[in-house]
Structure formats: C-alpha cells, structure tokens
Amino acid sequence: MIPELGQIALTFSFALSLLLGILPLYGSYTGNERALMLAKPLAISAMVFAGLAFFALCYAFYYDDFTVINVATNSSSVLPWYYKLTATWGSHEGSMVLWVWILTIWTAAVAVFSKQLPLLMQGRILGIMGLIGVGFIAFSLFMSNPFERSLPYFPAEGNDLNPLLQDFGMIIHPPLLYMGYVGFAVSFAFAIAALLGGKFDSTWARWARPWTLAAWMFLTLGIMLGSWWAYKELGWGGWWFWDPVENASFMPWLVGTALIHTLAVTEKRGTYKSWTVLLALAAFSLSLLGAFLVRSGVLVSVHSFATDPSRGVFLLVFLLLVIGGALLLYALRMRSVRSEARYQLFSREVMLWGNNIFLLTATLVVFLGTLLPLFHQELGLGTISIGEPFFDAMFFYLAIPFSLLLGLGPWVRWKQQKWQTLIPPMSMVAIATLVVSLGMMSLTQSIQANTALIGLLLGAWVGMSALGEVGQRIHQFGQGLAGIRKLNASHYGMTTAHIGFAVMVVGIAMTTTYSVERDVRMQIGDSVTLSGYQFTLLDVYELDGPNYGGEAADLRVERAGRLITHLHAEKRFYTIQRTVMTQAAIHARLNRDLYVSLGEALPGNAWSFKVQVKPFVRWIWLGGLLMALGSIWSLLDVRYRRKVVSRVRRSHTITKEAEDA
Amino acid sequence: MRNWMLYTPLAIFLGVSIFLFTGLFSDPWTRDSALLNRPLPEFDLPDLMEPERRWNRELLTGEPFLLSVWGVWCPTCKAQLAYMEQLKEQGIKVVGLYYPLPVDPAFGEHFSLGQLQRDVRQQLQQFGDPYQFNILDENRRMSMDLGVSGSPETFLVDAEGRVRMHHVGDINPRVWRQKFEPAMEQLQSLADTSVQQNEASQTGVGY
Numbered sequence: 001m002i003p004e005l006g007q008i009a010l011t012f013s014f015a016l017s018l019l020l021g022i023l024p025l026y027g028s029y030t031g032n033e034r035a036l037m038l039a040k041p042l043a044i045s046a047m048v049f050a051g052l053a054f055f056a057l058c059y060a061f062y063y064d065d066f067t068v069i070n071v072a073t074n075s076s077s078v079l080p081w082y083y084k085l086t087a088t089w090g091s092h093e094g095s096m097v098l099w100v101w102i103l104t105i106w107t108a109a110v111a112v113f114s115k116q117l118p119l120l121m122q123g124r125i126l127g128i129m130g131l132i133g134v135g136f137i138a139f140s141l142f143m144s145n146p147f148e149r150s151l152p153y154f155p156a157e158g159n160d161l162n163p164l165l166q167d168f169g170m171i172i173h174p175p176l177l178y179m180g181y182v183g184f185a186v187s188f189a190f191a192i193a194a195l196l197g198g199k200f201d202s203t204w205a206r207w208a209r210p211w212t213l214a215a216w217m218f219l220t221l222g223i224m225l226g227s228w229w230a231y232k233e234l235g236w237g238g239w240w241f242w243d244p245v246e247n248a249s250f251m252p253w254l255v256g257t258a259l260i261h262t263l264a265v266t267e268k269r270g271t272y273k274s275w276t277v278l279l280a281l282a283a284f285s286l287s288l289l290g291a292f293l294v295r296s297g298v299l300v301s302v303h304s305f306a307t308d309p310s311r312g313v314f315l316l317v318f319l320l321l322v323i324g325g326a327l328l329l330y331a332l333r334m335r336s337v338r339s340e341a342r343y344q345l346f347s348r349e350v351m352l353w354g355n356n357i358f359l360l361t362a363t364l365v366v367f368l369g370t371l372l373p374l375f376h377q378e379l380g381l382g383t384i385s386i387g388e389p390f391f392d393a394m395f396f397y398l399a400i401p402f403s404l405l406l407g408l409g410p411w412v413r414w415k416q417q418k419w420q421t422l423i424p425p426m427s428m429v430a431i432a433t434l435v436v437s438l439g440m441m442s443l444t445q446s447i448q449a450n451t452a453l454i455g456l457l458l459g460a461w462v463g464m465s466a467l468g469e470v471g472q473r474i475h476q477f478g479q480g481l482a483g484i485r486k487l488n489a490s491h492y493g494m495t496t497a498h499i500g501f502a503v504m505v506v507g508i509a510m511t512t513t514y515s516v517e518r519d520v521r522m523q524i525g526d527s528v529t530l531s532g533y534q535f536t537l538l539d540v541y542e543l544d545g546p547n548y549g550g551e552a553a554d555l556r557v558e559r560a561g562r563l564i565t566h567l568h569a570e571k572r573f574y575t576i577q578r579t580v581m582t583q584a585a586i587h588a589r590l591n592r593d594l595y596v597s598l599g600e601a602l603p604g605n606a607w608s609f610k611v612q613v614k615p616f617v618r619w620i621w622l623g624g625l626l627m628a629l630g631s632i633w634s635l636l637d638v639r640y641r642r643k644v645v646s647r648v649r650r651s652h653t654i655t656k657e658a659e660d661a
Numbered sequence: 662m663r664n665w666m667l668y669t670p671l672a673i674f675l676g677v678s679i680f681l682f683t684g685l686f687s688d689p690w691t692r693d694s695a696l697l698n699r700p701l702p703e704f705d706l707p708d709l710m711e712p713e714r715r716w717n718r719e720l721l722t723g724e725p726f727l728l729s730v731w732g733v734w735c736p737t738c739k740a741q742l743a744y745m746e747q748l749k750e751q752g753i754k755v756v757g758l759y760y761p762l763p764v765d766p767a768f769g770e771h772f773s774l775g776q777l778q779r780d781v782r783q784q785l786q787q788f789g790d791p792y793q794f795n796i797l798d799e800n801r802r803m804s805m806d807l808g809v810s811g812s813p814e815t816f817l818v819d820a821e822g823r824v825r826m827h828h829v830g831d832i833n834p835r836v837w838r839q840k841f842e843p844a845m846e847q848l849q850s851l852a853d854t855s856v857q858q859n860e861a862s863q864t865g866v867g868y
Contacts, residue, residue, distance in 0.1 A: 377684075
C-alpha cells in the first residue's frame with residue numbers, strides 16, 4: 001500500500017512540476033500576475049510530494065518489503081537498520097528519487113528565500129526549475145520506477161546491499177553530492193531567466209551568487225567525503241582514482257569554482273557578462289553530463305549503475321533539450337550585450353581571467369581524459385585507456401602557475417594596480433613562504449628538491465599570501481584589532497577557502513612523495529618496521545557479523561619502544577552477495593596515517609598484509625573542509641540578506657564598493 | 662564578440678552528443694586484449710570430465726574455435742548455454758575453459774572435483790551443452806594469463822592457435838552476428854584455403 005502511495009505522490013509531484021513549468025512562464029509573457037503568484041505554492045507542494053515519495057521508499061526498505069523489486073535487489077532482512085535506510089539511495093532507481101527530491105527542495109528554497117526578487121524574475125526562475133524537475137521526475141516514473149512490484153511471486157529474502165555501500169560514507173556522500181549537482185540548477189535557472197529577460201546588469205549575478213556558493217559548498221563536501229570514503233573503504237589507501245564518475249563530479253566543481261569568481265567580477269564590475277552566463281550554463285550542463293555518464297553505461301566505472309540503453313536515450317534527449325536549448329538561447333540572446341568596464345592589464349579583472357583560464361584548462365583536461373576513450377572507440381580507432389599518469393602530470397603542471405597566480409590575485413586591485421606598490425608586501429610573503437616550507441620540510445624529512453618541496457612552496461605561498469592580505473586589510477582600517485570585525489564575512493570566506501586550497505596542495509604533495517607501503521607475509525608474533533613504526537601481528541580470528549563472516553587481525557604499533565596504538569583490520573566475506581571486502585585499520589593523525597589492510601591467508605598459518613604510512617594525507621580533506629567552510633562564511637555576509645535597493649542607488653553602491661575594494 | 666562565436670558552445674555540445682549517442686549502443690566493456698594476434702599462452706591442464714586426460718596448446722590447433730571461460734556459479738554463463746549450443750549445431754567448435762570457485766582462497770575448502778563434475782553435468786543437461794570438451798583451469802593460472810577479468814569471456818582462436826578476438830560478456834545472437842560471424846567466416850575460409858594449399862603442395866611434392 002505504502003509503495004503505491006509513494007508512486008502516487010511522485011506522480012503528483014510530476015503534475016505540480018509540470019504546472020510550475022508552464023503557468024509562471026506563461027504569466028511572465030502575458031503579464032498575468034496571478035499565474036506568476038502560483039509559482040511559490042506550486043514549488044513548495046511539488047517538494048512536499050516528492051518528499052512523501054522518498055519517505056514511502058524509505059519505509060519499504062525499512063520494513064523489508066521484498067515485493068518491491070528495488071528493495072529485493074538492494075536490501076536484505078539481515079542488513080542493519082541504518083543501512084536499510086541508506087540502501088534507499090544505493091540503487092539507480094532509489095537515487096533518482098533522492099535526486100528528484102533534492103531538486104524540488106532547491107526549487108522550494110528559491111521560492112521561499114527570494115522575496116527580494118521581482119515577481120517576473122522569480123516566476124521565470126521557478127518555471128525553469130519546474131521544467132528541469134519535469135524531466136527528472138518523468139525519468140524516475142517512466143524509465144526507472146522505484147516502486148515496481150514483483151507480485152504475486154516475490155522473493156522471501158533480498159539480494160543484500162552491495163558491501164561497498166555498507167559504510168557511514170554512503171549515508172551522507174550521495175545526498176551531499178546531489179545537493180551540489182542539483183544546486184547548480186539554480187544558477188542555471190538564474191542565467192536562463194536573465195537570458196529570457198534580456199537584462200544582463202549585475203543584479204542577476206548578485207542574486208545568483210549565494211545560491212552558486214551554496215551549491216559549490218555542497219559539491220565540495222560531497223567530493224571530499226567520496227574521496228575519504230574510497231580511501232578507507234577500498235582498502236588500498238588511494239584517495240583519488242581519476243575514475244570516470246569521479247571526473248564527472250570534478251568537472252562541474254572546476255567550472256563552478258570558475259563561476260564563483262566571475263560572478264564576483266560581473267557583480268562588482270559589470271563585466272565578463274556573457275562569459276559568466278556561459279559558465280552558469282556550463283556548470284549545470286556538466287552536472288547533467290555526469291548524471292548521463294553514470295546512468296547510461298557509456299563508460300566503465302566502479303560507480304556505474306546497471307543500465308539499459310533506453311534509459312540512456314531518454315537522458316540524452318533530456319540533455320539535448322536542456323543543454324542544447326540553453327546554449328541556443330545563449331547564442332540568440334547574447335549578441336546585444338556589450339561590456340562597458342575598462343581595466344588595465346595589471347588588475348583584479350585580469351587576475352580572475354587567469355584564474356578562469358587555468359580552471360577551464362583543467363576542466364578540458366578532465367573532459368578529454370574521461371571522454372577520449374569513448375571518442376576513440378566510436379571513431380573505430382580501437383580502445384585506449386587514459387589513466388592516472390596523464391591526469392597527474394597535467395595537474396602538476398597546471399597547479400604551479402595557478403598557485404602562483406592565486407597567491408598574487410587577492411592583493412591586486414580592481415581596474416588598475418601599480419606593480420611597484422606590491423613589491424614590499426609580496427617580498428614579505430615570499431620570505432615567509434621560504435621559512436614556512438623549509439621549516440615544515442625539516443620537521444618531516446630531510447630537505448630535498450622534489451615534488452614535495454614544490455608543493456610545500458606553492459602551498460605556503462598561497463597560504464602566507466592569504467594570511468598576509470587579511471592582515472594588511474585589517475591594518476589599513478587603522479583601528480588595531482577592531483579592524484578584524486570591520487572586514488566583511490565574504491572576505492574572510494575567500495581567505496579561508498584559499499588557505500584550504502593551500503592546505504590541500506601541501507597534503508597532496510607530501511602524501512604522493514613520502515607515502516611508503518609494503519606488502520608483507522606475517523605470522524602471529526611477527527613484526528615489520530616502516531618509517532620507524534613497528535607493526536606487530538598479535539592475533540587473527542574469525543569474524544561473525546550480521547550479514548558477513550571473515551577474519552580479523554589485531555596489530556600493535558610501536559615507535560621507538562613506545563606504544564602508539566592497537567589496530568584492528570578486517571577482511572569480510574559478505575555471504576549473500578558472495579563478495580570479499582577489506583576493512584582497513586587506520587590510525588589517523590594530522591601529520592600521518594597508519595594504514596593496514598588484511599590480505600589473504602597464506603600457507604603455513606601466515607597472512608599477507610599491506611602496511612602503509614601516509615604522511616599528511618589528512619590535509620587533503622582538511623583543505624576541502626576549509627574550502628567548504630570558506631563558502632559558508634561568505635554566505636553569512638550581510639549583503640546577501642539585504643533587500644535589493646532601487647536601481648539608481650544600486651549602481652551608486654557598486655561604484656562605491658569598487659572604490660572600497 | 663563576433664556573433665558566430667556565440668554558437669561555438671552549442672556546436673561543441675552537439676558534437677559531443679553524437680558520440681554519447683553512438684556510445685550508448687556499443688559495449689564499453691570491450692577491451693582489445695593484450696593477447697590479440699598473439700598465440701595462446703602455454704598450458705598443460707586436465708580435462709574437466711576425464712581428469713586423466715590432459716590438454717595443451719598444440720592439441721587445440723588445427724581449426725578455428727571459440728574458447729569460452731565459464732563456471733556453473735556464473736548466471737550469465739548459464740544464460741548463454743542454449744544459444745551457444747545452437748552455434749555448435751551450426752558446426753562451430755566451442756571449447757570450455759572452466760573457472761572454478763572459490764573466488765578467495767581464504768574462505769572455504771578447495772573445490773571437490775566430484776561435486777564439480779556433478780554440478781557441471783546437471784547444468785549442461787538442463788540448459789544445453791555447447792562444449793566439445795572442457796578444460797579445468799585448476800589453479801586459474803590460464804585465465805590469469807588470458808587476462809580474464811570476469812565471466813563469461815570468449816576468445817576466438819584461429820587454426821594456428823592465435824587469439825583473434827576477445828569478448829567480455831555473454832554470447833547472444835546480436836553479439837554473434839555483429840562481432841563474431843564476420844571474423845569466424847574469414848578465419849574458416851583462410852583455414853580452408855591453407856588446407857587446400859597444403860594439399861596442393863603435398864601433391865606437388867608427390868609429383
């Protein structure tokens with residue numbers, strides 16, 4: 001009964017989204033105010049019904065309703081209750097319902113928090129979000145129905161959830177990632193609404209900025225969490241695999257990062273208008289492309305859902321309508337726009353131009369690396385695979401100029417900057433950079449000219465410059481520490497995010513250079529020493545979990561005779577799915593991770609182990625967290641809560657802000 | 662900005678979608694095997710049903726055949742049996758390379774041959790038996806040398822024992838028509854002409 005109610009709720013949500021996609025847009029062209037006014041209640045009720053559908057599916061999973069095919073294939077009665085709930089979004093069908101619900105949540109959020117938007121604009125934005133919703137709900141209802149029953153012959157026991165997904169990471173990684181993906185739909189809708197209206201003043205950028213920041217924040221957290229999850233769950237200590245689906249989430253992130261920066265230029269300086277619109281379209285288009293790649297089966301990946309071509313065709317048609325339509329509208333409408341701002345070669349505008357060039361080159365690298373194998377095969381040139389070495393090399397070379405630019409950028413003023421005035425502070429930053437990076441180097445390892453040193457220098461450069469810049473701003477207020485409170489939140493947000501980038505660069509450089517690993521054969525009582533840590537195997541015994549068996553090993557870790565920790569590594573055998581899973585034992589500290597995974601039983605009462613010491617690996621995720629924190633801080637800026645002032649006063653404040661900055 | 666430039670994003674997107682569209686209908690799991698156009702790896706393995714009988718590379722050469730890696734534990738392998746039996750009736754030689762479980766030596770006993778033979782016999786009786794004979798890949802070394810990553814996988818081997826095609830996934834009418842049939846016909850005609858040439862040269866020697 002409940003699953004049927006869920007399906008009805010989803011159908012209602014479909015109908016409401018359809019109305020939302022028609023009525024307000026109709027109203028915006030006929031000047032029918034009542035049709036425009038309908039946008040908000042329609043958006044909210046579509047969200048409520050999509051939520052009901054989602055909870056109905058959760059209910060079916062929680063109560064082991066194996067008459068529902070989706071439940072039978074992705075859950076089992078012995079699964080712990082929290083994984084039963086997360087199994088709701090463990091399959092293609094279920095995750096589409098979550099996706100749809102999140103999309104309607106964003107739509108409703110725009111409806112609720114956009115009181116300051118003109119009714120016309122609000123109606124258009126919500127109408128476009130409604131149309132996107134129609135496409136996704138139709139896909140869920142007609143192409144991958146999550147509530148389909150297998151009555152009257154249903155299995156007595158389910159097929160269990162893929163063991164890889166039985167992890168804490170699964171609980172929050174997909175929701176956060178979807179919040180990010182779908183969040184770019186809001187920026188997309190703002191851009192389309194601006195295109196439809198034909199007005200490209202800085203207002204749309206100001207409105208779209210907080211939404212883009214929020215979406216970017218979720219996407220950052222989602223990707224970071226995915227990386228951390230893969231690190232601890234896949235059992236061999238990698239944190240990024242350049243897997244096609246990871247790349248599919250990385251591309252919108254890169255473009256989203258570029259978008260955040262150009263939105264600032266468009267808002268403050270009224271320039272880069274058409275470029276910003278294009279980026280807003282591209283960020284969501286790449287999200288859609290990612291969804292297509294994961295769900296259509298065109299690429300081989302550990303993340304892919306099982307698929308059939310009809311789903312892929314549906315999604316591709318949807319892509320053609322949404323992206324193709326948006327880009328066509330862009331081409332038709334953009335011709336009338338001219339940028340009026342003037343700026344010199346050495347100015348903030350040009351710095352951000354550089355930022356965009358590097359971020360988009362990176363996007364292109366990921367795009368080609370991901371899709372070239374497909375192009376190659378379809379052109380009949382045979383199969384090729386592009387792997388880590390290509391991406392690693394490309395990103396290494398891109399990171400160097402990008403970081404140098406990032407260290408300089410925040411110091412440069414809008415319009416024009418005299419380079420002479422920057423020499424004293426930048427030399428201070430350079431000295432601080434040298435001191436910090438050499439200091440860190442000597443703490444951890446001997447000083448060597450290698451990738452780690454380059455990474456440390458770049459990280460320290462970005463970090464020191466960000467700190468120094470904030471210090472200099474506060475100093476300029478001339479009120480001592482009281483100046484700390486005068487600097488606005490979005491400035492602190494930017495600085496935090498930049499420091500996050502610095503921390504991440506240091507983490508990546510140190511981990512890739514100084515990680516050590518060894519595959520060893522150990523009997524009980526044997527020990528192995530790695531980077532000064534002595535790992536001793538204490539015991540190996542049988543495991544008895546709810547839906548798995550297997551073996552567990554206890555190890556003791558000592559350093560210079562002092563006990564560091566006890567480690568507990570498991571190798572699980574999930575009985576229903578007949579899959580072996582490694583549960584690595586990890587001891588995490590800010591400056592290093594100890595990572596032990598249990599391998600196979602060897603003849604002679606011995607076991608194989610993979611033992612790793614990974615310095616600074618936590619810094620990678622710490623950096624990601626700081627970036628997300630930076631965007632939250634920016635979102636707290638009072639500017640985003642202020643009511644929109646009249647156009648005359650607005651342009652006045654803009655010039656004033658430009659002078660301030 | 663020139664107006665035509667505004668159409669470039671659209672053009673790029675449409676270009677990419679063409680590839681995405683054709684990509685939907687091709688199998689992303691196909692990989693050119695590293696073994697392509699190379700001889701089969703050396704091996705010396707027992708027959709599954711008559712373990713005292715042993716097979717090696719030289720015994721398999723002479724005519725083109727399909728080498729099918731499978732196991733009773735693999736549902737897709739079961740599903741392809743009926744169609745492959747039809748192929749056998751059309752005169753295609755199919756040799757099975759049996760891949761035994763357990764997957765992980767850490768769990769469970771090593772397989773028992775008697776039980777395995779019973780299981781195989783039962784499944785082949787029930788779903789169809791395309792195999793001329795089955796080679797038991799005892800320690801899964803042969804599958805590893807072939808670069809098998811999952812089951813079922815099928816290799817097309819020519820009369821000289823060279824791997825000419827590698828297919829991951831099941832053999833069904835569509836895969837057979839599109840992928841295997843053209844290559845198989847070519848190989849068979851080659852084999853026929855080489856046989857004729859051999860005969861001709863032999864008769865030539867006779868003169």
